[in-house]
Amino acid sequence: MAYRDLGSSTPGNAFTVTLTLNVEDARALWNAAAEKALQAPGMTLADVLDTIGPREDPSIADCIAMLTAPAAIPGCGLDDFQVSPLHSAELIQLPFPAMMPAANG
Template identity: 50%
Template structure:
């Protein structure tokens, strides 16, 4: 393999695995139970405000207002995976489990 071909492989994530064979994959699963929607929203708000360009408008667009929080978005924001040396994140999602109370029931 010449130097140019090696450089192409380094810069194309889909091609890197061709010469290496199957890659190990791992799935990490965490199940959370919401106990305090207000604390969750405020923690997500603080994370957004601390980010570059963070402002109240960004907070409301991303996680909704405190009166009507987008709880799944709050969880997604706070649980987003950090970089793990030697790994790449292939997928990330947050699912609300069936049977959970509605936003109105939580607020009551």
């Protein structure tokens, strides 16, 4: 029986993890992000407002980043972390009948 040492370093094994979210309630998102931010030592409400904006006009990307920023994963080094909106053009789908050519008649 062959034994493979899984504890050894394997450089060059990079992985991408993708998470796509649809924000349905910006207030609930802001509340959760603000609550998490306020748990950091020394964080004040003014710091929260500077980081994620006010509840009435939140920075959606910053709120998502606050809640999804990865914690340290044993045996891994974080190379990149980004939160960015999808372009609205990528989300538009025309209804099937609108894509059909008009009938001559």
